Amino acid sequence: MSDLVDTLIEADQWEKASLEELADLAAAATLTHLGMDPEAFEISLLGCDDARIAVLNTEFRGKPVPTNVLSWPSEERAAEDAGEAPELPAPDKSGMLVELGDIAIAYETCAREAADAGRPMRHHVLHLLCHGVLHLLGYDHIDEKDATLMEGTEVAILATLGVPDPY
Structure with missing residues (x-):
């Protein structure tokens, strides 16, 4: 595997x-x-x-509670029209890696959500990470049309990983 994801683990x-x-x-x-x-x-x-994620959620979204995953794209990539796929970044012509952005994921919230939904933790985490990467690429779920596109894309990607439809 490449150096695609640079991971820092703060929670053991x-x-x-x-x-x-x-x-x-x-x-x-x-x-x-x-x-x-x-x-x-x-x-x-x-x-x-x-x-830690509650601090980040407060700082960046004004919501002083834990959440499962947060994403910070390196640049705005959202499509202009609701329900349209965003324009995806191209590789750097010089061969430098293109930075897509940052993701934070909280263990306790993920574990609780997986247990509550009766899903394996592995499947839930794969879903949330896929979700986070799509956010970095300009996908969103605020508008109903955007949510339909994003969720359909997640389901298709998760199927390639052997993860059943989480919706």
């Missing part, structure tokens, strides 16, 4: 959950599904706990 539980492996799988599957070369891009990932 992520080591046991194989976050680095799951991140590489989800990111490569997402980019490959969209026709992008995973070898040309990089993503930074923070595997943290609920306390």
Whole structure:
């Protein structure tokens, strides 16, 4: 695998959950599904706990609570029209890796959500990482048309990883 995902683990539980492996799988599957070369891009990932993500969620979204995953694209990539796919970044002509952005994922929230939904933690984490990568690429789910596009794309990508439809 390339250096696609640069992972920093702050919460030890992520080591046991194989976050680095799951991140590489989800990111490569997402980019490959969209026709992008995973070898040309990089993503930074923070595997943290609920306390840390609550601080980030407060700072960046004004919501002082933990959440499952947060994404910060390196640049705005959203499509102009609702329901349209965003224009995807191209590889750098000089061969430098193109930075897509940063993702943070919180262990306790992910574990609780997986348990509540009766899903394997591995499947839930793959879904959330795929979701986060799509956000970095300009996908969103605020508008109903955008949500339909994003969720359909997630389902197709997750199928390539053997993960059933989470919706």
